[in-house]
Amino acid sequence: MKMIAFSVRDDEEPFFREWSTKNNIQVDLIKDPLTDETMDKINGHDAVLALQTGEYPKSLFNKAQSLGIKVFSIRNVGVDNVDLKEASANNIAVTNVPAYSPTAIAEFSVTLLLQLLRKIDNFRKRSEQQDFRWEGNVGQEIHDKTIGVIGTGRIGKAAISIYRGFGAKIVAYDPYPDSKLAAEGIYVDSKEELYQKADIITLHMPASLKDKHMIDAQAISEMKDGVYLINTARGLLIDTAALIDGLKSGKVAGAGLDTYENESPLFNHDLRGKEIKDPLFNELRELENVIVTPHVAFYTDTAVKNMVRLSLNSAKSVIETGTADSIVNAE
Structure with missing residues (x-):
């Protein structure tokens, strides 16, 4: 049995080599x-x-x-960039890692929000200029806010747990409600209802073409004035041009974005000293009420270890038994 792994980072290598030695299986790293x-x-x-x-x-x-x-085994959750029908047509199982660390992503989404609410980036920029005044940067508190959570899978539920620790009120939307959360009465009947009730909206849902630009100009117009948007899910969920308009008008008070709809040529690349030829992204980064991070919400030691080991275990299972719990293109 031989495996090959692509896009292997330095921080992943020890876990690949440890698993390879333990299982006596060759894994070539690219x-x-x-x-x-x-x-x-x-x-x-x-x-x-x-x-x-x-x-x-x-x-x-x-x-x-x-x-x-x-078997084609991806080391992440989302399969929106994988042609599952084509994989099935060629009798190749596709596996993912459905839960490498939901807490990592949930914690990061709250981290982005806290930085926005407490104007951390503004204070940092002032401090770099030795300007230590407070004026103009009064913050807000989470505990008196209504948090709208779209998507209540593992990550969404982890986020809800954290926000409850702050004392915030939760409203949620998911076309497939969790029975325990439903019994608590936190779900609303539509995204539109959530838009109208939430002070802060955080996205924790998978993406498909039908959800592209779910957050568009119309959706933003239905939200509360001064809403905050947090996206640690998928970039295509948000129409960036519409978001920029909302941020400039003040309709959207701030956005924390760990993903961007045209991120592939940008994120996880060293572009120091190079011109970024994406006017939309450049305009987004210039806004003071936006925090952009390069799709790193997952990036903790626990998550990296789990992503490597679970993907390898799934691939091994498919080769040896023909199946695995994490197959995503099963009939």
């Missing part, structure tokens, strides 16, 4: 992403492991099937 140019490297392997926000090659699964690949 730092480059899986692209048309690197795809030939999968030859001679039984499983492919990958992690990238950008698109995978269109011919990936046809090529993989011809080379005897049995």
Whole structure:
């Protein structure tokens, strides 16, 4: 049995090597992403492991099937950039890591909000200029706010637990409600109702093409004046141009964004000294009431370890038994 992993970071390598030694299975580590140019490297392997926000090659699964690949295992949750139908058509199982650390992402989403509410970035910029005045940066407190949580899976529930610790009121929307939360009466019947009630809206849902630009100009117009938006889910959920308009008008008081709809050429790349030719992203970053981070909400030691080990275990299970609990393209 042989496996190959793409987009392997330095912090992942020890966990890959530890698992490889423990299981006596060869795992070849490739730092480059899986692209048309690197795809030939999968030859001679039984499983492919990958992690990238950008698109995978269109011919990936046809090529993989011809080379005897049995499983394509991604080291993250979201499968919106994976052609599951094509994988199934080529008899290749696709697995994900559905819960590497929900707490990591939930904690980070609250971290973004706290920085916005307490104007941390403004104070930091002033301090760098040795300006230590308070004026103009009065903060707000979470405990008297209504938090609107869209998506109540593992991450959404972890966020709800944290916000309750602050004493905030919770309203939630999910087309597939959690029975325990439903019994507590926190769900509203529609996203529109949540928009009208929430002071802060935090997104914890997967993404599909039907959800593209779910948060658009119309949605923003239905929200409270001075709403805060937090997105640690997927960039395509928010129409960035509409968000910028809302931020400039004051309709949206602030946004904490760990993901961006056109992030693939930007995030996890060293662009120091280079011109960023994305006017929308550049305009977004110039706004004082926005915090942008490069899709790192998941990035803790616990999460990295779990993402590597669970993806490897799933791939091993598929090869040995033909199935795994985390297969996402099962009939």
